[in-house]
Amino acid sequence: MTIHMNPQQWLDEHGDMLYRFAMQRAQDSELAADLVQETLLSAWKGRASFSGDSSVRTWLIGILKHKWIDHLRKEIRRREHAELAEDDPGAWFDANNGAWKNHPSQWHDDPAMLCSDEQFMSILGTCVKKLPAKQALVFEMREFQGLDSNEICKACDVSATNVHVLLHRARLGLRHCLQKKWFGG
Amino acid sequence: MMKHACEEVAFLVSESLERKLHFYERVKMKLHFLMCAACKHYESNTIKLHQIFELKYQKSCQSITLPQEKKNKIRHEIQQLISHH
Numbered sequence: 001m002t003i004h005m006n007p008q009q010w011l012d013e014h015g016d017m018l019y020r021f022a023m024q025r026a027q028d029s030e031l032a033a034d035l036v037q038e039t040l041l042s043a044w045k046g047r048a049s050f051s052g053d054s055s056v057r058t059w060l061i062g063i064l065k066h067k068w069i070d071h072l073r074k075e076i077r078r079r080e081h082a083e084l085a086e087d088d089p090g091a092w093f094d095a096n097n098g099a100w101k102n103h104p105s106q107w108h109d110d111p112a113m114l115c116s117d118e119q120f121m122s123i124l125g126t127c128v129k130k131l132p133a134k135q136a137l138v139f140e141m142r143e144f145q146g147l148d149s150n151e152i153c154k155a156c157d158v159s160a161t162n163v164h165v166l167l168h169r170a171r172l173g174l175r176h177c178l179q180k181k182w183f184g185g
Numbered sequence: 186m187m188k189h190a191c192e193e194v195a196f197l198v199s200e201s202l203e204r205k206l207h208f209y210e211r212v213k214m215k216l217h218f219l220m221c222a223a224c225k226h227y228e229s230n231t232i233k234l235h236q237i238f239e240l241k242y243q244k245s246c247q248s249i250t251l252p253q254e255k256k257n258k259i260r261h262e263i264q265q266l267i268s269h270h
Contacts, residue, residue, distance in 0.1 A: 007263045011256065019251035024242065033255040040259060041266055093192040100191050104227040111236035124237070143238035149203055168199035175230050 007044045014060055015040075021061060025068050025144050027125065035071065039064040065145070069155050072140060076133045092172050104175060107183050120182060127177035131170050138163055139170035190217055191224055198228045202235055 018039060022032035043050075043063050050059055094101055114120045128136055138156065141147045147155070149163050158166070194217045197210055206214070218225040251259075 007267070008260060011259055011263065015256060015259070016250045019255075020249050023249055029252070029255075033251065033259070036251060036255075037259045037262055040263060044263065044266060092195075098190055098192045100223045100227075103223040104230055106226050107230050107233055109233075111233050112240055114233075115237045115240040121241070143235070144242065146242055164200060164203055165196075167203065168196050171199050171231050171234065172195060174234060175227065178230075178234075 005044075005047050005050075007040050010040055010043065010056060010060060014057055017057065018060060018064055021064055022068065025140070026071075031071070035064060035067050038067050042067070068145070069141070072137050073156075076137045092176065102176065102179070104179070105183065109183075123181050124174075124178065127174050127181065130177060131173050134158075135166050135170040135173065138166040139174075142167060191221065194218075194221070194224045195227055198224070198231050202231070 015036060018036045019032055022035040023029065026032045026035065039060060043060055046063075050056075054062075092101060093099065128139060131139065134156075138152055138158070141152045141155065142149075149160055149167075152158070152163050153160050156163070194214055197206060197214045200206060200210075201214075214228075218228070
């Protein structure tokens, strides 16, 4: 077992993979490197909990996922100070007839093209950050991390229904923000 | 048209990315699209947005590596931690 329990070796063998995983989520090299460091240090401190049933790689990724969720939780608390009113669910639809207040228009651009357009991605990032904290958190877990609703429920202590409502509101908010800032209208 | 139809359909659009919709939900949504271009566009926009994240997530920037100076710093931190035990 001692052969596997060498954090320097973990860094050599899995450091790049962990960093890529963190970068995908954090989109910030400083933060990503910090997450990798915390992951390796925690892994070593908690080495007794490594059962050997999974590979070291899987075990490390699991720890990194927790670190990332912890980070998001701290972020949510930080942002909640600045934000007293969670958005009004009625913001997008007319209260009387339930029709769109601001009609969605057709977006013609190709997702693959948009995805590699740095300017667009930066606007998209800004729009995600502007969402109410809880929506942003749940949305990031779903779309950046690829977690499914069940995993999000567990991580955030929110019911499945709530997760779905938060995702729905996040999508409405993002659509609106992108329409204003990118697609025009 | 029923009251709050667009709001309900927008929720179903989001739900369709989270779970398989029931048959009656799909019918309700598709029928609504026939008479409401705004919701049809909303569906298309929402799916595009989802695809953008999927693409970005899958691409995962294979060439990215942990910069050497960061690696050295982490190596140092690990050394510190181990030597305290």
